[in-house]
Amino acid sequence: MNRFFTIALAGNANVGKSVIFNQLTGGNQITGNWPGKTVEKAEGFIEQEGIKIRIVDLPGIYSLSTYSEEEIIAREFIAKEKPDLVIDVIDASNLERNLFFLLQLVELEVPVVVALNQYDIVEEQGIEIDDKKLSAFLGLPVVKTIATRNKGLTELFETVKDALLKEEKLTGHILYGKEVEDRIRKMVREIQHEINSIYPARFIAIKLLEKDPAMVSEISSPEILSLAETLSKELEEIHGESVESVIISERYAVASRIAEGVSIRKKEGRVNISDRLDRIFLHRVWGNVILAFLVLFVFFFVFRFGEFFSEKIGELSKIIEPYFVRLPLPPYLRDIIFKGGIEGAISGIAIVLPYIAPFYFILSILEDSGFLARIAFLTDNLMHKLGVHGKAFIPLFESFGCNVPAIMGTRVMERDRDRFIASVLATLVPCSARTVVILGLVAVFLGPLYALLIYAIDFSIIYLVGVLLNKYMKGTPSGLIMEMPRLRKPVLRIILRQTWIRLKEFFTFAMPIIICANIVMELLILTNSIEPLSGFLNPLARFMGLPPLATVALIFGVFRKELTLIMLATFLGTTNFALMLSPQQIFIFGLVSVIYIPCVATIAALVRELGRFKAFLITIGEVVGAFILGGLVNLILTLF
Amino acid sequence: MENAEIRVALSDVSEGGKVKVVGFSNVGAGFTRRLQEMGVLPGETVNIVRNASYGPVEIRVKGSNLLIGRGIARKVIVEVIDE
Numbered sequence: 001m002n003r004f005f006t007i008a009l010a011g012n013a014n015v016g017k018s019v020i021f022n023q024l025t026g027g028n029q030i031t032g033n034w035p036g037k038t039v040e041k042a043e044g045f046i047e048q049e050g051i052k053i054r055i056v057d058l059p060g061i062y063s064l065s066t067y068s069e070e071e072i073i074a075r076e077f078i079a080k081e082k083p084d085l086v087i088d089v090i091d092a093s094n095l096e097r098n099l100f101f102l103l104q105l106v107e108l109e110v111p112v113v114v115a116l117n118q119y120d121i122v123e124e125q126g127i128e129i130d131d132k133k134l135s136a137f138l139g140l141p142v143v144k145t146i147a148t149r150n151k152g153l154t155e156l157f158e159t160v161k162d163a164l165l166k167e168e169k170l171t172g173h174i175l176y177g178k179e180v181e182d183r184i185r186k187m188v189r190e191i192q193h194e195i196n197s198i199y200p201a202r203f204i205a206i207k208l209l210e211k212d213p214a215m216v217s218e219i220s221s222p223e224i225l226s227l228a229e230t231l232s233k234e235l236e237e238i239h240g241e242s243v244e245s246v247i248i249s250e251r252y253a254v255a256s257r258i259a260e261g262v263s264i265r266k267k268e269g270r271v272n273i274s275d276r277l278d279r280i281f282l283h284r285v286w287g288n289v290i291l292a293f294l295v296l297f298v299f300f301f302v303f304r305f306g307e308f309f310s311e312k313i314g315e316l317s318k319i320i321e322p323y324f325v326r327l328p329l330p331p332y333l334r335d336i337i338f339k340g341g342i343e344g345a346i347s348g349i350a351i352v353l354p355y356i357a358p359f360y361f362i363l364s365i366l367e368d369s370g371f372l373a374r375i376a377f378l379t380d381n382l383m384h385k386l387g388v389h390g391k392a393f394i395p396l397f398e399s400f401g402c403n404v405p406a407i408m409g410t411r412v413m414e415r416d417r418d419r420f421i422a423s424v425l426a427t428l429v430p431c432s433a434r435t436v437v438i439l440g441l442v443a444v445f446l447g448p449l450y451a452l453l454i455y456a457i458d459f460s461i462i463y464l465v466g467v468l469l470n471k472y473m474k475g476t477p478s479g480l481i482m483e484m485p486r487l488r489k490p491v492l493r494i495i496l497r498q499t500w501i502r503l504k505e506f507f508t509f510a511m512p513i514i515i516c517a518n519i520v521m522e523l524l525i526l527t528n529s530i531e532p533l534s535g536f537l538n539p540l541a542r543f544m545g546l547p548p549l550a551t552v553a554l555i556f557g558v559f560r561k562e563l564t565l566i567m568l569a570t571f572l573g574t575t576n577f578a579l580m581l582s583p584q585q586i587f588i589f590g591l592v593s594v595i596y597i598p599c600v601a602t603i604a605a606l607v608r609e610l611g612r613f614k615a616f617l618i619t620i621g622e623v624v625g626a627f628i629l630g631g632l633v634n635l636i637l638t639l640f
Numbered sequence: 641m642e643n644a645e646i647r648v649a650l651s652d653v654s655e656g657g658k659v660k661v662v663g664f665s666n667v668g669a670g671f672t673r674r675l676q677e678m679g680v681l682p683g684e685t686v687n688i689v690r691n692a693s694y695g696p697v698e699i700r701v702k703g704s705n706l707l708i709g710r711g712i713a714r715k716v717i718v719e720v721i722d723e
Contacts, residue, residue: 063677094704097679241682248676249683252702253696284692377707380696389709479711480696481674 005164006054006081009090010074010105012098013060014485016117018042019147019494020089021057024157029057041073051161056083062097064104065212070411074212078108079198084164085111087156092129092144093121093486095263099255102138106172114142120149121593123485126267134262139172148491176250179238183209183231187224194221209235210247232450274370274487281374281487291378299455302359303439303448310356312439314575317346336522339570344518347569348511352562355439356432357503363401364498368490372397373482380480383502386463387470388413392422399429401502403598407605421469421608424618427598429460430455433510433561433595441565442590445578454591461595512564513559521556521570540627544592545634546585557593559600564593584637588630597628648722650688651697651713657688659718667715678706680716 009017018029038198042057058077059070078086088105090098105112116131135142141159145152175181182299187205197218198203207215208228219225232243239246281287324338366372376393383393395409406426430438443451459479524530534541534548537555541548549571557564568589581589597619598606608617653659661684664672679702680686689705690698698712699706708716 060676065673065677094702097704098701100677100679101720244673245676245682248673249681252679252681258700278690282690282698286694377698380707380709384709384711479712480707481671481673481678481712482707483678484698484705484707486705496680 003051004054005051005084006056007085007087007160007164008056008058008077008083009087009089010058010078010101011060012062012091012094012101013483015060015089015091015098015147016147017060017089018057020087020115020117020145020153020156021055023054023147023150023153024495030187036125040075041077046157048161053160053164062101064101064108065207065210066590077311078105079111082198083110085113087115087159088161089115089117092116092119093125093127095259096128096252096255099258100251103174103251103254106138106140106174107203107206109175109203111163112140112172113156113163114138114140114151115147115156116144117147118620119144119152120146122534122580125272126265128264128266130262134258137258137261138174148494153583174254176247176254179235180209180247180250183235186231187228190224190227192335194224195219206247210244242268242361272486277487278374281371282377287374291375298359298362299452300448301362302355302435303443303451305358306355306436306439307444310350310444310575313346313350313354317343318348320346332526335526336519339573340522341515343570344566345511347518347566347575348514348562351440351565351569351575352433352436352506352510352514353503355436356506357499359435360401360499360502361495363398364495364502366397367488368488368495368498370485370487373485374487376482377484385470386425386466387421387473388425388466392418392425395422396426396429399426399431400435401432402505403427403431403602404605407602407609412611417473420610420614421466421473423606424469425462425466427602427606427618427622428458428465429594430458430594431561433599436562437565437590437593441568441577442587445586446583450587451590454587457591458594510560510562514563517556517559517563518566518570521567543634544588544627544630546589546630547580550581550585550589554589554592554596557599558597561593561599564589584634587637588633591633592626592630595622595629597623648720649714649721650686650699650708650716650718651691651710652679653688653691653718653720654723655691656706656723657720659686660684661686662717662719664698665715665717667712668713671712675708675712675716678702680706680708685721686718 005035009021011017016018019046021029021042025046029042041059044055044057046053050375056077058074061071061074063071064078074615077083086105088102090102100427102112102114114134116129116134119129122129129144131142131144141163143152143156143159145156147153176184184202184205187208188201191201191204195201195204197217199207204215204219205228208219208224209232211228211232216225235243235246241249281290320342321338324334324342327334329337366375375397379393380389383389386392392410392413395406398409399406403426406429410422410426413419413422438451438454442454485504525534530549530552534552537551538548541551544551550568553564553567553571556567565577566576568580572580577586597603603615603619606618610618647662647691650659661680661682663682664675667675680699684701688697688699689700694710696707699708
């Protein structure tokens with residue numbers, strides 16, 4: 001027997017879908033305790049006992065209306081690709097809202113297995129959920145899980161497998177109140193012999209009654225549309241509210257009836273620690289003080305850690321060199337292999353790894369604990385001035401790791417304007433590669449204060465660009481509506497895994513680029529092509545007061561920002577940059593590296609998310625802007 | 641319960657207050673829908689967890705906490721049950 005199935009993980013934002021996905025597939029989805037990490041569907045495969053299952057991790061959504069891009073992705077996937085089964089992941093501690101979504105899933109008439117996740121939190125609250133009763137209410141299998149501790153997942157998988165093999169239709173059925181139910185049925189009767197759609201008749205009926213714009217435009221039959229209108233109007237007259245409110249209330253009524261029916265309060269729950277901590281973290285004074293200290297701590301921790309290990313690893317190439325020189329190879333080949341390849345690899349590891357490893361580690365802690373969402377709260381006001389709301393803070397913060405996922409993450413914004421502004425700002429945020437330049441060059445050779453100064457300049461630019469874009473782009477910033485995740489103790493296993501997923505990217509994606517670039521550079525040196533190239537760039541170099549070779553290094557930085565530094569090291573044959581650059585030049589080089597052009601990967605992400613024209617605009621703007629800034633700083637520093 | 645008749649914007653209710661949602665004034669269809677889907681429905685009781693004079697308002701509704709930007713909170717009309 002060899003069978004192939006597709007299943008999807010769906011559910012509200014931040015309920016643990018990606019954690020379950022990773023556990024089931026051994027996949028590499030970035031997880032974290034805030035809503036909106038997964039903005040694109042991810043896929044993984046499991047093969048077991050002759051069946052192959054493709055698992056798709058969908059973005060978290062609250063409804064199947066068409067409010068934001070993630071919801072459209074999820075809704076269309078379920079309706080069009082018709083997965084064999086959907087695992088609806090439910091936050092057990094937030095049953096009512098999660099059931100609200102499940103009811104809609106049931107309307108799509110796909111087979112569903114329910115994962116009652118985060119069950120540990122419910123227990124802490126002193127509540128027990130009767131999973132058998134819940135299963136009976138819904139007509140669907142229910143499995144209790146604690147994904148972060150890998151509990152219940154084997155059982156979940158077995159249930160899924162059984163459901164897939166049995167082929168019995170696991171579609172629940174939920175009835176609404178009489179007034180609404182009667183009208184849904186009336187609609188269904190008409191729809192059934194009039195319309196052929198990928199959506200089930202009942203789903204269409206409800207969406208039309210709700211006046212869902214996407215559904216209304218999809219239905220061409222004027223009779224059905226006018227019937228829907230009449231029935232909607234009747235409902236509005238009976239309830240004295242918009243039909244949308246009527247149906248949402250109706251759904252919530254069913255959801256809360258089920259939730260109440262299956263929850264049993266066992267004992268007084270422990271005092272919610274998250275709420276207590278929030279009194280401090282979100283305090284209008286202390287919250288900001290803590291945030292400032294946190295930022296400084298991260299900065300100094302990453303800097304000291306990086307500086308120490310960078311030096312230690314850097315010594316490695318000196319140890320290897322004598323052995324390599326003795327190898328019987330023609331000198332040019334030796335140069336290419338050793339100076340280009342091996343030294344490139346070592347300097348990649350020595351210069352970059354010691355800074356990004358601790359940085360990713362801390363980033364993962366902030367994500368997993370839910371602290372990021374607190375920062376979003378504290379900075380919402382500031383973000384508004386920049387033309388985006390607090391939700392934009394999260395992709396912007398992610399940008400410190402890498403701009404690429406940040407730009408994709410701007411999909412959590414509901415409007416194009418907000419997405420554009422957030423993307424532009426994201427490209428200006430110093431990513432881990434630029435952090436390497438700031439810390440490894442400026443902080444090491446000029447001292448941490450100058451590194452902070454670069455950050456200050458960069459943040460001022462972000463602020464300025466945001467304020468200007470906000471002022472001159474049409475429209476006003478849209479508002480924030482976001483669920484506040486509970487603070488929780490970070491799980492070391494998940495943090496290490498998260499850090500590793502990001503570091504693996506560095507080894508598999510960045511390292512080959514670094515090594516190739518280094519070999520290319522070595523070839524350029526051997527063929528004496530550096531001189532003409534740097535001669536060509538000389539005017540630009542003089543404008544910024546940099547040695548011509550430094551501008552060649554800047555060009556390589558387009559591939560990866562760390563390369564600016566690694567290339568400098570290649571030219572010098574040492575990482576003691578003070579030998580080639582004066583303090584003024586170090587500062588300007590660092591500043592320009594940080595601000596000019598996002599790297600090729602970022603440009604590609606911009607093209608994909610915003611289109612060629614906007615990507616081009618952003619790229620050119622930032623390159624020209626950075627060079628002008630470099631020139632200006634040079635002028636100012638030379639004058640005084 | 642003599643305050644029950646007073647209608648104010650959600651953004652004007654002080655921290656620790658308890659209100660009943662009455663309706664929405666001019667929030668825009670998308671936001672009205674999202675708010676309702678998150679449980680901020682007419683007739684629903686909502687606790688105000690956090691409300692400084694700036695920044696988002698944090699409320700507790702249907703068993704979980706929700707952040708609502710000040711701009712939107714100004715347009716959610718509520719009746720004060722408990723100050």
